[in-house]
């Protein structure tokens with residue numbers, strides 16, 4: 001019998017699992033995908049939002065600001081890769097300026113500290129490639145970027161390191177309450193737990209319904225992106241937003257944590273909860289809209305397109321509460337859910353503490369080593385170093401300079417997903433310009449070598 005069973009190993013569930021693994025009690029994390037980060041947590045903008053956009057008085061507004069402040073320390077512990085870049089919301093006329101002022105006063109009420117309205121000269125000093133027609137911007141210093149799937153993997157690995165049991169490929173199909181506990185029925189087995197925490201992303205309404213709580217619905221909202229080759233991210237120094245509309249935060253121009261220029265996302269209500277394809281008319285719209293912020297980018301360097309689906313709630317806000325004793329919803333976690341995730345996890349711990357004692361474990365290890373060890377060597381230099389010292393690693397993925405050692409490290413972790421996709425999310429092998437044409441067979445060989 002588990003004390004806590006968390007359904008869904010996205011950033012919400014993995015964050016909660018890690019936070020609970022600090023305490024005595026048995027924790028399990030149940031995920032229907034073959035890996036963690038199978039839903040929205042693998043395909044989003046990766047922005048650690050400043051906290052001025054989410055409405056004051058909402059859970060989103062409060063948790064965004066709290067979460068943002070936790071990332072620096074969290075990254076020191078978990079080494080997933082996070083960088084503060086600063087963010088700007090651009091304004092082109094006085095109507096936009098009014099919106100920027102509204103955003104700023106909302107941010108002040110939310111508790112955002114480092115924000116100011118700046119004008120054209122200062123904007124172009126920070127980001128010289130932006131549209132010279134820009135007049136104003138709301139500048140927020142604490143906006144950052146992360147690699148969202150590496151962050152989710154890091155949370156889950158650390159939770160497992162601290163005793164959480166992870167069930168992958170296990171889809172929850174029913175929940176039955178029995179006396180003072182729950183039977184969580186998956187397509188594989190029945191798992192018993194005293195407490196159930198629903199962090200099932202776009203399926204959170206279905207899971208909640210299984211437990212008899214049906215006052216909200218998840219409205220899936222898709223966002224599409226265009227990603228450019230590594231290095232192209234150097235064309236912008238900050239995370240560049242446009243004035244938000246009723247459709248969301250507007251089209252964003254940013255560098256990813258790993259240095260790829262990224263444009264997107266749009267926001268479109270969709271029926272299907274998992275279709276993540278893209279379509280040309282939307283991509284053209286994104287390109288046109290992005291040009292308003294960054295007039296020049298080289299479409300020949302377009303690497304790939306992708307999309308993610310936001311698990312928006314019909315209530316308009318995050319739903320984080322104990323619905324009845326033992327059943328907690330962490331549902332409707334759309335943007336800024338990635339940013340809020342460490343604060344959501346603490347909030348869930350707080351909810352649990354209200355009704356039961358949680359005792360800290362004597363040994364909780366908050367640290368996790370990085371898999372990707374960034375180096376700034378050119379490929380030629382890297383090969384020269386390997387020639388000089390053949391005992392050193394060999395390069396498996398040339399585009400992203402991933403070494404065999406990094407792949408072996410990824411495959412020998414406590415969550416070892418022995419697939420190309422698992423290796424790709426952990427090491428970036430296959431994410432480069434050739435999109436895996438060169439390295440895929442070599443990655444397969446390393447995976448095979450471990451199966452012997």
Ligand SMILES: Cc1cc2nc3c(=O)[nH]c(=O)nc-3n(C[C@H](O)[C@H](O)[C@H](O)COP(=O)(O)OP(=O)(O)OC[C@H]3O[C@@H](n4cnc5c(N)ncnc54)[C@H](O)[C@@H]3O)c2cc1C
Pocket residue numbers: 007008009010011012013014030031032033036037038039040041042043044045046047048049170171172173199200201202203204207221222223224265307308309310311333334335336337338339340
């Ligand atoms: C286009 C887009 C852009 C975004 N940009 C940002 C951003 O820049 N900054 C930010 O802060 N936030 C952003 N977000 C929001 C952020 O991505 C989400 O809030 C966050 O990833 C939600 O995490 P989650 O764990 O709640 O859901 P998910 O990541 O979807 O995880 C839910 C998990 O539950 C599993 N699951 C579902 N049903 C079952 C079942 N029956 N049994 C077992 N497992 C199940 C799924 O497989 C999935 O892995 C964005 C989202 C999108 C889509």
